[in-house]
Amino acid sequence: MRIAILSKGSGNYSTKRLKEVARERGHEVQVVNYAKCYVTVEKNNPVVHYEGEPLTGFDAIIPRIAQSYTKYGTAVVRQFEMQGVYTTASSIAITRSRDKLRSYQLIAKAGVGIPKTVFARETADLEDVIDKAGGAPVIIKVARGTHGNGVVLAETKKAAQAVMQAFYVEGVNFLVQEFIKESAGTDIRAFVVGGRVVASYKRQSLDDDFRSNLHQGGSGSTIKLTPEEEKTALKAARAMGLHICGVDMMRSAKGPLVLEVNSSPGFGIEKITGRDVATKIIEYVERNAKQRNKKDRVGA
DSSP, X not given: OEEEEEESOTTSHHHHHHHHHHHHTTOEEEEEOGGGOEEEOOTTOOEEEETTEEOOOOSEEEXXXXXXXXXXXXXXXXXXXXXXXXXXXXXXXXXXXXXXXXXXXXXXXXXXXXXXXXXXXXXXXHHHHHHHTTSSSEEEEEXXXXXXXXXXXEOSHHHHHHHHHHHHHHXXXXXXXXXXXXGTTEEEEEEEETTEEEEEEEEEOSTTOSOOOGGGTOEEEEOOOOHHHHHHXXXXXXXXXXXXXXXXXXXXXXXXXXXXXXXXXXXXXXXXXXXXXXXXXXXHHHHHTTSOOOOOOOOO
16 A cells, blocks of 8 residues: 655654554555645645645655644644545544534533533633633633643632733633543543544653653653443544544542543654554554545544
8 A cells, every 4th residue: 555644853753653654564654744734625636735846645644743833734734634535634624623612512512521611711700610610720722732732720710810910911712621630641542543442651750840751750660450441431432433542531539530532643652651652553554545535423
């Protein structure tokens, strides 16, 4: 097969692993910097151009779209979709995964547990917003943050109001979310490929940081998911229309709660767990690339 990996960084560990495994399995692979692609849109002729040449003849693409390039990157993915090229993540699924509120709405509708979440405009009663989220302390998240950035723990109602007012002044959309005390700065990443959890690990914050994300200096260790946690991860992935993703959860007194579904999860999980995630992904591509792209049934 001819496979294109859409990635801004050919030296990125995840990109290198996918390229390495695909070539070992006899596939022709090209790493394409989607940020340098351009598309021509005309009747019955969707073309993606790269380095002065049209990108044609691919059997599959594996999008690795960065948060800051979501709009442009998904436009490139969509152009490949117009050509009928198989993609491991549809452009619409990537887009919805980058909007925290949209993600929570879809996940909650699917019957998956999430922390209680409130979204409002600046005209709202700030005290009531905090109360609706369970009262202080609360977590305040920028609606499109990633890697633990744009996430604030407000320990008092006064602090929460100050943060919310500052975000309002800057025109930033954000969510107010209940603080799950028993999580104690830990969460779980479940890596889902094709309806199965292929690897999982626990992330622990360092020092007193409530954020456990590895990009914020958290540490990781292997963990065995409970049946309920595995079921939750798979239901969240389905709710988002993603066949390959990382599902972040926390353990709570109410059971597992989903924090985020990541459409381009990093492969640091391989180093922590010893699981070969890259091979699972290429095997999934081999099984599915000859089929047409599955219809997105999420509907939102």
